[in-house]
Amino acid sequence: MDDAKRHAGEWSARYVQNGMVVGLGTGSTVFYAIQKIGELIKQGLTIRAVASSERSEKLAREMNIPIVPFTSIDSIDLYIDGADEADRQGHLIKGGGGAHTREKILAYNSKKFIVIVDSSKLVEHLGKFPLPVEILPFAAELTLKHLKALGCEPRLRRNGDQQYISENGNFTADCQFKTIEDPVHLDAAIRSIPGVVATGLFANTMVTIVIAGYADGTVKEIKPHE
Numbered sequence: 187m188d189d190a191k192r193h194a195g196e197w198s199a200r201y202v203q204n205g206m207v208v209g210l211g212t213g214s215t216v217f218y219a220i221q222k223i224g225e226l227i228k229q230g231l232t233i234r235a236v237a238s239s240e241r242s243e244k245l246a247r248e249m250n251i252p253i254v255p256f257t258s259i260d261s262i263d264l265y266i267d268g269a270d271e272a273d274r275q276g277h278l279i280k281g282g283g284g285a286h287t288r289e290k291i292l293a294y295n296s297k298k299f300i301v302i303v304d305s306s307k308l309v310e311h312l313g314k315f316p317l318p319v320e321i322l323p324f325a326a327e328l329t330l331k332h333l334k335a336l337g338c339e340p341r342l343r344r345n346g347d348q349q350y351i352s353e354n355g356n357f358t359a360d361c362q363f364k365t366i367e368d369p370v371h372l373d374a375a376i377r378s379i380p381g382v383v384a385t386g387l388f389a390n391t392m393v394t395i396v397i398a399g400y401a402d403g404t405v406k407e408i409k410p411h412e
């Protein structure tokens with residue numbers, strides 16, 4: 187799977203152009219995109235970047251990719267990030283790496299959003315992967331009860347024998363649905379529960395291209411809105 191991730195990640199770097207503000211997502215597939223962008227910078231590419239997590243920011247700095255503060259940008263030209271599942275309409279489940287709240291902010295503020303996955307993440311219907319939902323620690327049990335009422339089995343994510351805490355200081359509930367037929371509607375329903383910070387459902391028209399990598403070195407580009 188690593189080869190497939192590498193092909194998708196490296197392929198995405200061809201969309202990065204001089205002068206762009208580039209958003210860097212989080213995860214093992216984005217790792218390859220960041221490395222490739224780092225190589226292009228060595229060859230003279232000039233960009234400014236913002237990162238969706240401390241992990242990605244650290245990696246970018248190691249690759250001499252200039253990370254700028256959010257106060258110095260107005261929008262992002264191109265956002266590159268991975269996903270846990272992607273369907274043909276460009277709906278995504280994200281947040282397996284626990285960074286989906288910040289990732290959603292970056293995606294929302296981007297002119298183009300490129301999603302990079304290995305081919306095993308392409309699905310007919312979302313929902314096999316448990317949907318990550320970031321929730322406030324305050325009264326978390328009550329929030330979990332309302333999530334359950336929407337038809338899922340929510341589990342608070344653990345980090346070894348500790349509660350998993352996001353970079354925003356919150357809990358993550360991994361919500362196993364049987365299948366997600368209507369991502370737009372479900373996303374809205376979950377977001378209406380007080381205590382929910384953000385869902386890992388990236389529904390609607392956010393995605394410009396899904397790049398799926400295969401182990402044999404080929405890639406497939408899916409443009410959901412063309």
Ligand SMILES: O=C(CO)[C@H](O)[C@H](O)COP(=O)(O)O
Pocket residue numbers: 211212213214215216267268269270279280281282283284285286289
């Ligand atoms: O949403 C994410 C992190 O919050 C990642 O993009 C997603 O979990 C995919 O990760 P990977 O590329 O490691 O398979």
